[in-house]
Structures are given as C-alpha cells and as structure tokens.
Amino acid sequence: MSAAALRLAGALLGACLLGPAAAYADMGYAVVPTVIIYPGEEVTSANTHEVEVTNPNLAGNYAKSTSEVEGLVSTRTLLPGRTISVSALRAPYAVKRGSNVRLVFAIGNLSISAAGTPLEDASIGDVIRARNMDSGVVVSGTVLADGTIHVVAK
Structure with a gap:
C-alpha cells in the first residue's frame, strides 16, 4: 500500500473515531427529572x-438548563431520565378559583377597588373573569403580580 493510501486510510479512520465524539461535544445539555414529577x-x-x-x-423543544424550568409547574407526568x-x-397560578382577591378599575385619576373572587385559576398576565362580591356582577380583568385583578372597561 502506498504512503498516500495509508494517509487517506488513517484520515478516514480518525474521522470515523472522532466524528461522533465531536458531534456530541457541541449538542449541549438537557434537563431531566431525577424523580417522577406529577401534574x-x-x-x-x-x-x-x-x-x-x-x-x-x-x-423537539426540550429544556436546556435548570434555570429555564425552575419554579414552573408541570402540566403532565414527567419521568426520570426523560x-x-x-x-x-x-x-404557577397567581390567583386560584374561589379565593378572595382585590378588583381594581382605574381610568385617569379615578380608581375604584372592590372585593372579588376569580372564576378560574390564572397566572400573571392572564385575562380572566371574576365576580364582584358586593354586586354579583361578573367582570373581566388582567391578573397582576401582586394577585389583584385589573378590571377592563367594556
């Protein structure tokens, strides 16, 4: 076998041995549960x-770092190693259905607040329906970070 053929064979063997390892090195990381996480x-x-x-x-769109998923809530069963x-x-929900919340309506300098109860579970930024505890009127509003609901005008 000629020297050129030996060099080519060595290069091909090296590519076969190093190719997959090199490909794995830059594939990154994935987050997997260590225990079963239920919904x-x-x-x-x-x-x-x-x-x-x-x-x-x-x-697929899988989580790549722990900081990306920390504090979130599972919507289905997550299995260890997957x-x-x-x-x-x-x-996580900022307000729970049936709990007591403060309803706030603000327009210009006018601000009205009342006791209310959400009709559904919701996270921050969700638009939900809530019942005014005093009048019984159902209103729609946006859930704020402090757990209040900012009522929108119809």
Whole structure:
C-alpha cells in the first residue's frame, strides 16, 4: 500500500473515531427529572439535573438548563431520565378559583377597588373573569403580580 493510501486510510479512520465524539461535544445539555414529577407539582433544582445530550436524533423543544424550568409547574407526568418538553410546563397560578382577591378599575385619576373572587385559576398576565362580591356582577380583568385583578372597561 502506498504512503498516500495509508494517509487517506488513517484520515478516514480518525474521522470515523472522532466524528461522533465531536458531534456530541457541541449538542449541549438537557434537563431531566431525577424523580417522577406529577401534574401540578413544581419543578425545582432538587428534582431535576442537567445531562449532556448524546443522541443526535433528539428533536423537539426540550429544556436546556435548570434555570429555564425552575419554579414552573408541570402540566403532565414527567419521568426520570426523560427530557422535559417546554410545552409540558406552565407558570404557577397567581390567583386560584374561589379565593378572595382585590378588583381594581382605574381610568385617569379615578380608581375604584372592590372585593372579588376569580372564576378560574390564572397566572400573571392572564385575562380572566371574576365576580364582584358586593354586586354579583361578573367582570373581566388582567391578573397582576401582586394577585389583584385589573378590571377592563367594556
């Protein structure tokens, strides 16, 4: 065998041996549960960890870092060792159906507040319906970070 043929064979062998390893090195990380996480449970750094992705066929919108999923709530059962789909998570509820909240209507310098109860669970920024406890009127509003509902004019 000629020297050129040996060099070519060595290069091909090196590419075969280093190719997959090099491909795995830049595939990144994925977050996987360490225990079963049931729907409604919070995802924390205690029940998840990051693993290196080694499957080149792994597709989908999976969580790539623990900080991306920490504090979110699962919407379906997450199994240990399986990647966590971002669509399987939601923000925690800021208000719960049937709880007591403050309804606030503000326009210009006028601000009116009343006691109310949400008719559905909701996260911050969601538009929901709530019942005014004094009048019984159902209004719509946006959930704020402090748990109040900013009522919108009809």
